[in-house]
Amino acid sequence: MFPDFSDMSEYNIASLSRLIEQFERLPGIGHKTASRLAYYILSLSDEEAARFSDAIDDAHKKIHYCKQCGNYTDKELCPICSDPNRDRSIVCVVEGPRDVIALEKTESFNVLYHVLHGVISPMNGITPDMIRIKELLARLSEGNIKEVIMATNATVEGEATSMYISKLIKPFGVKVTRLAYGIPVGGDLEYADEVTLSLSIEGRREI
Amino acid sequence: MFPDFSDMSEYNIASLSRLIEQFERLPGIGHKTASRLAYYILSLSDEEAARFSDAIDDAHKKIHYCKQCGNYTDKELCPICSDPNRDRSIVCVVEGPRDVIALEKTESFNVLYHVLHGVISPMNGITPDMIRIKELLARLSEGNIKEVIMATNATVEGEATSMYISKLIKPFGVKVTRLAYGIPVGGDLEYADEVTLSLSIEGRREI
Numbered sequence: 001m002f003p004d005f006s007d008m009s010e011y012n013i014a015s016l017s018r019l020i021e022q023f024e025r026l027p028g029i030g031h032k033t034a035s036r037l038a039y040y041i042l043s044l045s046d047e048e049a050a051r052f053s054d055a056i057d058d059a060h061k062k063i064h065y066c067k068q069c070g071n072y073t074d075k076e077l078c079p080i081c082s083d084p085n086r087d088r089s090i091v092c093v094v095e096g097p098r099d100v101i102a103l104e105k106t107e108s109f110n111v112l113y114h115v116l117h118g119v120i121s122p123m124n125g126i127t128p129d130m131i132r133i134k135e136l137l138a139r140l141s142e143g144n145i146k147e148v149i150m151a152t153n154a155t156v157e158g159e160a161t162s163m164y165i166s167k168l169i170k171p172f173g174v175k176v177t178r179l180a181y182g183i184p185v186g187g188d189l190e191y192a193d194e195v196t197l198s199l200s201i202e203g204r205r206e207i
Numbered sequence: 208m209f210p211d212f213s214d215m216s217e218y219n220i221a222s223l224s225r226l227i228e229q230f231e232r233l234p235g236i237g238h239k240t241a242s243r244l245a246y247y248i249l250s251l252s253d254e255e256a257a258r259f260s261d262a263i264d265d266a267h268k269k270i271h272y273c274k275q276c277g278n279y280t281d282k283e284l285c286p287i288c289s290d291p292n293r294d295r296s297i298v299c300v301v302e303g304p305r306d307v308i309a310l311e312k313t314e315s316f317n318v319l320y321h322v323l324h325g326v327i328s329p330m331n332g333i334t335p336d337m338i339r340i341k342e343l344l345a346r347l348s349e350g351n352i353k354e355v356i357m358a359t360n361a362t363v364e365g366e367a368t369s370m371y372i373s374k375l376i377k378p379f380g381v382k383v384t385r386l387a388y389g390i391p392v393g394g395d396l397e398y399a400d401e402v403t404l405s406l407s408i409e410g411r412r413e414i
Contacts, residue, residue: 013266013269013270013279013280013281014281015262015265015266015268015269015270015281016266016270016279016281018262018265018266019262019263019265019266021262022258022259022262022263025255025259026244026247027243027244027247028240028243029244033235035305036234036235036305037233037234037236038266039279039303039304039305040233040234041263041266041267042266042267042270042279042304043324044267046267048232049263049264049267050264050267051229052229052232052260052263053259053260053261053263053264054260055222055225055226055228055229056226056229056248056256056259056260056263057256057257057260058222058225058226059222059223059225059226059245059248059249060248060249060251060253060256060257061222062220062222063220063222063223063249072220072223072246072249073220074220074221074222074223096246097246097249098242098243098246117250
């Protein structure tokens with residue numbers, strides 16, 4: 001239990017409040033955790049604090065989107081796009097850079113990626129032109145790509161985005177696939193939801 | 208579930224790794240959360256990222272210990288030490304600045320504080336001279352203080368620190384008290400541990 005600082009205006013130090021506010025903007029960090037982290041920053045030595053703020057500046061300055069796939073990189077092309085051993089005829093479309101890492105960890109995927117940096121979400125004011133869809137169409141128009149694997153999240157918005165993009169891709173005449181739905185490995189049938197279960201029945205394979 | 212980045216050396220971007228490392232140093236932040244936060248920083252606009260790193264620099268530059276009590280402040284004296292309505296004959300000794308805020312929130316305390324910035328902990332290499340004990344003795348030697356309330360945490364180290372300081376204080380002839388142990392308000396007797404319960408019996412009061 002940490003004390004709540006929100007109404008401690010008497011003891012508020014402007015620069016401390018601002019630091020707490022900044023930590024509070026981070027995903028999954030509430031007010032109490034933010035104030036705990038801010039106090040921790042104060043307890044650091046000058047060098048350690050400078051190292052922290054420099055790491056933020058440095059990462060933000062050096063890291064940008066890969067010119068081709070949109071993944072984060074500090075070079076012009078990311079290591080995947082510049083890897084000569086990749087199958088350049090398949091492009092896997094994902095929502096974010098961390099999805100690339102998740103898929104790469106399977107070690108069963110030797111394709112190129114396309115990072116959308118978001119999903120279409122009218123509720124949150126994200127329209128199709130705000131994510132990297134036109135960059136994907138530009139890549140397709142070059143004519144080397146034979147298959148596009150849609151690997152957006154299995155959420156309503158991920159699905160909608162996937163459907164929207166599939167329709168745009170159709171005219172290019174490339175194959176469009178998406179990742180299989182089913183019971184997760186190690187998962188209990190008993191606890192699987194009906195939708196997942198019926199999709200895993202629908203997608204059953206001969207053994 | 209977030210992918211584990213620790214063995215993704217192939218896709219490692221030096222400045223990103225450093226940023227993840229910095230977040231990982233924060234208390235209660237593991238590797239996965241750290242990488243989530245680092246990726247969030249990358250997704251910020253340049254101005255937003257700069258605001259974050261500036262907040263760290265700024266807080267660290269402007270905030271220091273109060274000359275008297277050792278609490279954080281951006282002035283010479285903290286608002287509590289410079290408050291003319293405080294009872295200056297009682298000093299409450301706490302481990303950290305956040306303890307001051309917790310006690311202040313009771314609104315039943317109109318005393319001065321002394322922040323130790325740590326506890327004696329031989330296991331972690333924290334010796335008595337590494338926390339603000341001599342500053343406390345200096346304040347006592349001025350002769351205005353009549354009572355010292357020990358309010359360190361009810362942990363082994365907090366207890367030991369409290370005992371150590373009490374012994375040093377004895378020669379000054381001031382009253383030394385400590386916060387009462389007992390069942391927390393709203394707490395279930397059934398779930399209270401034996402030590403707490405026996406201390407609450409020992410410390411029982413007439414009603």
